[in-house]
Amino acid sequence: MRIARFTTGDDPVYGLVDGAGEKIAEVTGDPLYQRIELTGATHRVEDVRLLAPVIPRSKVIGIGKNYADHAAEMGTDVPEEPLMFLIPNTAVIGPGDPVVxxxxxxxxxxxxxxxxxxxxxxxxxxxxxxLSVVFGYTCADDVTARDLQRSDGQWARAKGFDTFCPLGPWIETDLDVASLSVVTRRDDEVVQDGTTSDMVHGVAALVSYASKAFTLLPGDVILTGTPAGVGPVEAGQRVEVEIEGIGVLSNPFVRH
Structure with a gap:
């Protein structure tokens, strides 16, 4: 099941997206907290504005250096245990929203x-x-101010600016994530091409590890790390993150 959060110009609502990603059937309630029911209203996805499929009420937990090839390109070893950091929920934006x-x-x-x-x-x-506590999966762009990450020593500012955590386009609730393609494009050029099978710590291990540090709440998000190929993005460029079985998250970058 694909669950999206969207607006037609009024208050945000949730909907179920068809397998082709073309139509969305509106539902009542919040699928994380309440029973949902179809309202009978159906929209074309292209006619609505997709929003971040979840706004974490508590936290976003990032995992650093969870792909060996990415750790190597950063000039570091893979940590023996998952390297966790926190991102404020004010960093979360949805598909199409600009990263500032x-x-x-x-x-x-x-x-x-x-x-x-x-x-x-x-x-x-x-x-x-x-995996029994997982609601579903979506695409993310863990935007990072790399120079501040180096200078600050800890990553709250470098990872936590407003708009630095795009999520979307929807949540896929029924997905085997053991070996999924993860592709990132910058202005249509493929810059990352990895697979979740290369994670050092898999999803189940990460959820367990995080839960032993923090109580996890419905809507909390865990970012599972990035494959090799990270690089700079400038104002006027667009970044797309495509994950097999989920879809494409696309965001422009701007400078105000």
């Missing part, structure tokens, strides 16, 4: 990633049970 390049940075990079959306409250989950 901050004046504090002159070296902003894209990072295409698989994002995990948590479906229920959990703590201290074991890996063998971890």
């Amino acid at each position: 390049l901050p004046p504090q940075s002159s070296e902003v990079h894209y990072e295409g990633e698989l994002a995990v959306v948590i479906g229920r409250v959990c703590k201290d989950v074991e890996p063998e049970d971890a």
Whole structure:
């Protein structure tokens, strides 16, 4: 099932997207917290504005250096345990929304990633049970001010600027994520071409590890790391993150 959050100009609502990604059937309620029912209204996806499929009420948890090839391109070893950091939920935007390049940075990079959306409250989950607390998956761009990441030492500012966490286009709830293609394009040029099978720590391990540090709440998001090929993006360019079985997340970059 594909669940989108969208607007036709009024208040945001949720809908179920068909397999072709062309039509969306409107539902009542919030699928993370309430029973949903079809309203009978149907829209073409191209006629609505897709929003971030989830706005985390609590937190976005990032995972650093979870692909060996990315760690190598950054000149570091793969951490023995998952390297976690937090991103404020104010960084989250949806498909098509502009990523605003901050004046504090002159070296902003894209990072295409698989994002995990948590479906229920959990703590201290074991890996063998971890997928049972997952609501679904979406695409993410873990935008990073690389120069600030180096200078600050910790990553809250470099990863947490407003608009630095695009999510979308929708949540896919029924997906085997063991070996999915992850492709990032900058202005139609393929710049990242990886697979989730190359993750050092898989989804179940990451959910379990995070839950043993933080209570995970419905709507929390875990970014699972990026493959090799990260690089700079400038104002006027567009970045697309395409994940097999989910879809394409596309965002322009601007400087105000």
